[in-house]
Amino acid sequence: MRLRGISIGSVIVLFIIWTIVTKLEWVDPYFIPKPQAVWSSFLVxxxxGYKGASLLTHIANSMYRLFTALFFVFVTAVPLGILCGYSQHIRAVFAPIIEFYRPLPPLAYYALLVLWLGIDNESKIALLFLSGFAPLFIATAASVEKLPADQINASLSLGANKLKLFWFIILPSCYPDILTGLRTSIGVTYATLVAAEMVAATNGIGWMxxxxxRYLRSDIVFVGIILMGIIAIVLDGLLRFYQARRFSWVGK
Structure with a gap:
């Protein structure tokens, strides 16, 4: 509770500084608008809406791209990460490919995706998938690799087949690390989403x-930035809450 109070206090201090700076006009309003102007723009x-679409529509379009990509990330990165963590031969096949594209900035190959898939949702979802795949894959594979060999051998000696070993031993043991990797993946994917919408889009928060x-509407820019930050905090907070409730024993 005390730490939460400190966090809230830091936000209040930042808001007070923002109010004072804009009230005394130390900075041109075109660059930093007053809080009242930002609030008024939010209500408008x-x-x-904005450019023929409601604010909720822009948010929904962005969330559709994000969660569609994350769904495909989860159903591919987790199984493949488990297989690569369990088998060095499978890892040798996929690791070079993932390690090659992982350090590349997502926008570096976005031009190719737009060329192949167009500027609609397909190219954006593909970009988000590629940006979010590597963090979750690496976290999952690393989690499997650190499983004690005695635990796996004991399960096999007691009659567990490969399917039961995966379902009852490997997956539950890796689940906390998978959620941590998912949090990282969401952060990378979310940042990439905003950048992708800024490059080629006709809707979404980043595009707005x-x-x-372009029209020097810094008040609307601030509204969009604040909304993007709040959405990111909510998404991460939900995962952290679930992680704390479901795996309260981790790290203790």
């Missing part, structure tokens, strides 16, 4: 921020 966006900046 709720009532009228970029479009507003």
């Amino acid at each position: 966006l709720i009532a009228e 921020v970029l479009d507003a900046s």
Whole structure:
């Protein structure tokens, strides 16, 4: 509770500094708008939307791209990570490919995805999938590798087949690390989503921020940035809450 109070206090202090700076006009309002202007723009966006679409529609489009990509990330990276962590031969096949593209900035190959798939959702979902796949794959494979060999051998000696070994031993043991990897994957994917919408899109929160900046609407830019930050905090907070409740024993 005390740490939460400190966090809330830091946000309040930041808001006070923002208010004072804009009130005394130390910075041009075109660069940093007043909190009242940002709030007014937020209310206008709720009532009228932006460029023919409601604010909720822009948010929904962004979340659709994010969660579709994360679904494909989860159903591919987790099984493949378990297989690669369990078998060095399978890892030798896939590791070079993943290690090659993993350090590349996602926007470096986004031009190819747009060329192949167009500027619609397909290219964005593919980009998000590629950006989020590697962190979850690495976390899953590393978690399997650190499983005690005695635990696996004991299960096999007691009659467990490969399917039971995966379902009752490997997956439950790796689940906490998989959730940690998923949190990392969500963070990388979310940042990539905003960048992708800024490069080639006609809707979404990232596109709205970029479009507003072209017309020097810093108030709308601030609304978009604040909304993106709040959404990211909520997503991560939900995962942290589940992780704390489901795996309270981890690290103790």
